[in-house]
Amino acid sequence: MREQPEQQAPPVQRLRIRYAKRGRLRFTSHRDFSRAFERAVFRARVPMAYSSGFNPHPRISYAGAAPTGSASEAEYLEIALAEVVDPADVHASLAASLPDGLDILEVVASAGGSMPDRLTASVWRLSLDRTAVEAAQDAVRTLLDTPEVLVERMTKKGLRRFDARAAIHSAAVRGEDPGRPGCAILDVVLRHGSPSVRPDDVLAALHATSGLDVTAALQQRLAQGPLDEADGTVGDPLAPDRDAADR
The missing domain is CATH 3.30.70.580 (Pseudouridine synthase I, catalytic domain, N-terminal subdomain)
Known part of the structure; x- marks a missing residue:
């Protein structure tokens, strides 16, 4: 034994x-x-x-x-x-x-x-390849006006089809990337869920709703934490631990 x-x-x-x-x-x-x-x-x-x-x-x-x-x-x-x-x-x-x-x-x-x-949402910044600010703004408006956008992604369980729009709390074009002329910057707040909606899924949703064919040269997560549904801000998940240590 x-x-x-x-x-x-x-x-x-x-x-x-x-x-x-x-x-x-x-x-x-x-x-x-x-x-x-x-x-x-x-x-x-x-x-x-x-x-x-x-x-x-x-x-x-x-x-x-x-x-x-x-x-x-x-x-x-x-x-x-x-x-x-x-x-x-x-x-x-x-x-x-x-x-x-x-x-x-x-x-x-x-x-x-x-x-x-405590990690219920993320803030993402996407630098969109060869995409003018005006074109990106039009595409984002169309996406946000669409109540459901189904996209597909290969997962460990096979090809899955899911609604990417439901996870998008907000999306806004912030102007042109200073280091990449002709490339718009898109900021997106994504709710976490299952399956988790990723930046690539947002780009697929933009293509599905407006025909915008774009990739992101850089996908950067700026924040991750609790989502305030009222104002769309994502808080600091370590704040409760920091506050407890200060008492």
């Missing part, structure tokens, strides 16, 4: 981390990032808590990861620790252990509750 594995002690502290994917590192897949992060916590000597079982692994929980190829200023994860540490020390040691482009932006002690439950 196989000997039962030793049970690990429960975590004594949880830290929540906001990080960015920038430059060429935006092409890092979620699996590649998770491997890089596990190596970083080992190099940084972070006192991780481990799962029980025959193959213990560090307790790391990821939430709302951006699609591969998308830059982001608002990626989140949570780590569970076997010792109580200063979040500022973990911030410094992890920042030194990750490559430039995978950048630690903030580390706070968890005040409890579910992190994924």
